[in-house]
Amino acid sequence: MGEEKLIASVAGSVERVNKLICVKALKTRYIGEVGDIVVGRITEVQQKRWKVETNSRLDSVLLLSSMNLPGGELRRRSAEDELAMRGYLQEGDLISAEVQAVFSDGAVSLHTRSLKYGKLGQGVLVQVSPSLVKRQKTHFHDLPCGASVILGNNGFIWIYPTPEHKEEEAGGFMANLEPVSLADREVISRLRNCIVSLVTQRMMLYDTSILYCYEASLPHQIKDILKPEIMEEIVMETRQRLLEQEG
């Protein structure tokens, strides 16, 4: 090409910082950055690692040495640990983790080295585009309406009933299989529908927007939230409240 023209390789919004021009595509797979919180599903159990699906171009990797053992012990992983891997995490399990490193080809390496990460128990998963999740200081939110939510940077959002007391020792391995009460289930379903309506109207997802949307949806029945007219109405109200709050 003889001319001095820059052509973008994706269709999206342009961000310009002095001489640096970035074009961010509207909808891409998740691109990992160190420190992001992700929610992923185990797809494979390999020799010393698990392969985790995180809506990115390549499956993410969770090394056995990056996983915290039950009880939070810190010791060298032995051969018995390798054989017992399937006991910790199996194919199909959901985990919350943090990005430790990004390999040169774009694959992401995860770790669950803190007690707040680990296997997820009962709840609802919503898969959205990663570009709609706003980057914030914390991605674990306990919403005042009675449920908790994990906003994964990779677009996987996990809604679960708020545990009554914070379990310090478990480290996220004991799956709480007690039946969830009807009230909690209704709150979680309503939250899930609210998130789906925010996504359909392309609004950024963060704790405040989800909460406002939840409150705006209270007059309607849970199943009505998914109807297009009601969806628009609720999201319009949410948008207005957010603008008022900022302005």
Next chain:
Amino acid sequence: MKPYGFLAVPRCDSALPAKIRGSRARALPDRALVNCQYSSATFSTGERKRRPHGDRKSCEMGLQLRQTFEAAILTQLHPRSQIDIYVQVLQADGGTYAACVNAATLAVLDAGIPMRDFVCACSAGFVDGTALADLSHVEEAAGGPQLALALLPASGQIALLEMDARLHEDHLERVLEAAAQAARDVHTLLDLVVRQHVREASILLGD
């Protein structure tokens, strides 16, 4: 893995949805593998005809689409992955290869996969001394020479040029120019549509 880019294109001649299934971990260590599959619905032509999946025409189309898109997609940015493009023709009235390429371009853009440029395609033919662009089924069935051209408009580079008939070389330039002009017109339209879509989405996001 669920499909990542999706496009349903109703066109007055040929209508087809294109789907991009995202990348999966595959063999090539330095770039992505592009895999294209073409299929035709039973109700797409005038007569209802059942087309088995692996038949010759589908394979050939798939191969041509693959060659076209390997030239356009920046595969070095996706090592060890595979990009699947599935195209299904719902209504065939001539120019199916061109429609497939145009639809797949939009689907690839929708999926956020980086490309060198749009790939715009058009068919062209030569009847009674006149070069015709974008042939319909009737014109194709008439038996004259037909050309399929896939172009990268900004640089004018040809991604794929295919013709399987006899055409005198004196006429080649005219036919090629007709196809190229039509492809550039398609590019204008696709560019407009993509910009409008991105603008609307950005407004909703509040950028």
